[in-house]
Amino acid sequence: SEVATMMDVSTTKVISACMSLGIMVTMNQRLDAETLSIVADEFGYEVDFVTSDIEESIEEVIDAPEDLQTRAPIVTVMGHVDHGKTSLLDYIRKENVIAGESGGITQHIGAYGVQLENGQKMAFLDTPGHEAFTAMRARGAQVTDIAIIVIAADDDVMPQTKEAISHAQAAGVPIVFAINKVDKQTSNPDKIKEKLASMNLLVEDWGGKIQSHDISAKTGLGVKELLEKVLLEAEILELKANPDRMAAGTVVEAFLDKGRGYVSTILVQNGTLKIGDYVLAGRNSGKVKAMQDERGKNVKEAGPSTPVSILGLDGAPQAGDKFSVLEDEREAKDIAAKRAQLHREQSVRTQRHITLDEIGRRIALGDFKELNIILKGDVDGSVEALTDSFQKLSTEEIHVNIIHKAVGAITESDVLLASASDAIIIGFNVRPAGNARMLADKEEIDIRMYSIIYDAINDLKDAMEGMLSPVM
Numbered sequence: 001s002e003v004a005t006m007m008d009v010s011t012t013k014v015i016s017a018c019m020s021l022g023i024m025v026t027m028n029q030r031l032d033a034e035t036l037s038i039v040a041d042e043f044g045y046e047v048d049f050v051t052s053d054i055e056e057s058i059e060e061v062i063d064a065p066e067d068l069q070t071r072a073p074i075v076t077v078m079g080h081v082d083h084g085k086t087s088l089l090d091y092i093r094k095e096n097v098i099a100g101e102s103g104g105i106t107q108h109i110g111a112y113g114v115q116l117e118n119g120q121k122m123a124f125l126d127t128p129g130h131e132a133f134t135a136m137r138a139r140g141a142q143v144t145d146i147a148i149i150v151i152a153a154d155d156d157v158m159p160q161t162k163e164a165i166s167h168a169q170a171a172g173v174p175i176v177f178a179i180n181k182v183d184k185q186t187s188n189p190d191k192i193k194e195k196l197a198s199m200n201l202l203v204e205d206w207g208g209k210i211q212s213h214d215i216s217a218k219t220g221l222g223v224k225e226l227l228e229k230v231l232l233e234a235e236i237l238e239l240k241a242n243p244d245r246m247a248a249g250t251v252v253e254a255f256l257d258k259g260r261g262y263v264s265t266i267l268v269q270n271g272t273l274k275i276g277d278y279v280l281a282g283r284n285s286g287k288v289k290a291m292q293d294e295r296g297k298n299v300k301e302a303g304p305s306t307p308v309s310i311l312g313l314d315g316a317p318q319a320g321d322k323f324s325v326l327e328d329e330r331e332a333k334d335i336a337a338k339r340a341q342l343h344r345e346q347s348v349r350t351q352r353h354i355t356l357d358e359i360g361r362r363i364a365l366g367d368f369k370e371l372n373i374i375l376k377g378d379v380d381g382s383v384e385a386l387t388d389s390f391q392k393l394s395t396e397e398i399h400v401n402i403i404h405k406a407v408g409a410i411t412e413s414d415v416l417l418a419s420a421s422d423a424i425i426i427g428f429n430v431r432p433a434g435n436a437r438m439l440a441d442k443e444e445i446d447i448r449m450y451s452i453i454y455d456a457i458n459d460l461k462d463a464m465e466g467m468l469s470p471v472m
């Protein structure tokens with residue numbers, strides 16, 4: 001389907017071209033280089049391969065089932081401002097000191113690992129909030145296995161709580177609710193659970209499947225039990241990795257330290273990273289000179305689900321960049337250089353995200369099945385009315401999906417969610433706030449603003465029928 005879009009022909013035609021070559025393919029199948037060249041030739045195109053074969057091979061090493069071992073879950077904490085995300089992360093950081101080790105976690109490296117009394121381990125991303133989570137996802141990195149969503153029991157299910165829920169759901173990441181601040185006289189955990197139930201999010205106590213636990217991030221009450229529930233959720237996910245291979249994972253953060261050079265915190269997701277390994281991280285590369293854990297202790301190796309900060313890269317990769325270890329330095333350098341060039345070319349050439357103008361064409365090509373929309377409005381009534389009307393526009397060919405709706409201005413976080421989920425943003429009587437407009441331009445996200453419900457519905461309808469007149 002990708003190659004069909006590039007050549008501007010229907011997916012069906014490409015599939016039948018393959019069939020005439022004796023190759024049965026589905027829409028989402030990847031074609032090998034030779035087939036690609038032949039198929040393109042059928043339609044009068046010549047293929048220019050710009051990504052190296054090496055790159056393809058490093059990203060698709062598949063482990064044999066017998067080599068896989070259970071790995072610790074990687075957890076992100078999200079929720080509304082002031083509901084206690086930082087307090088929870090701090091409490092866990094302080095209390096879970098590995099037996100026999102003096103001192104807690106002193107370094108802030110963007111992620112940390114903890115070990116529970118029973119020996120089970122887990123890793124936390126130390127940047128609370130869904131912005132960081134979704135920014136990574138927008139770069140194609142799925143690091144989080146489980147999301148803890150903190151809700152203050154003396155408050156309510158707030159806009160950012162709802163956002164966090166939407167972001168976790170859009171990523172397909174299971175949620176465990178932490179109903180926080182139960183030490184407070186004014187707290188009312190049942191009210192929160194009732195509110196969640198009214199949003200179709202049934203927690204266990206309410207006969208549902210979503211785990212939740214009442215906690216106090218301040219006194220530590222219930223935190224241990226909360227973490228046990230996270231581990232239970234992890235068991236269901238059957239998280240596995242192969243420690244006996246070259247490491248691969250994701251960059252969490254990176255910066256330039258005056259004395260030490262580029263310091264990058266990475267999260268190993270598969271394999272084991274060792275000192276002396278040649279690392280390729282996004283558009284950067286280098287040999288691992290030193291590694292430190294979150295306690296500032298030098299380590300020689302880091303296995304699956306372990307965060308470490310490393311020295312030795314020739315630059316600062318971006319959060320969300322993937323990293324992998326290669327056999328030799330030359331290879332790592334070459335690929336990094338090629339990626340940098342490809343990145344420069346692509347940022348000039350391609351439009352990455354869907355726009356309203358393009359929907360009709362893409363539907364006609366038959367490779368576009370779901371239209372994701374983020375809807376922001378000034379009042380609840382109009383948001384609900386538009387949601388209903390938009391959903392009714394769904395047809396057999398295309399499903400209209402409101403992945404997030406809320407009252408309020410269009411925020412940077414909306415843009416990031418749109419970028420991660422390839423969505424368009426529709427604003428009703430609201431505008432982009434702060435840097436949202438700038439970010440939307442950078443991420444090439446289509447934002448449409450309306451003040452008449454009828455106009456919004458008609459534009460979407462026209463777009464889906466491929467009849468939208470271009471904006472002047």
Ligand code: GDP
Nearest residue numbers: 080081082083084085086087180181216217218
């Ligand atoms: P964040 O914005 O979600 O990271 O929230 P913080 O962790 O910064 O917490 C906001 C405020 O709530 C701080 O003043 C905390 O001390 C307070 N707080 C957090 N958790 C609790 C709790 O369990 N009980 C009480 N009483 N206060 C808490």
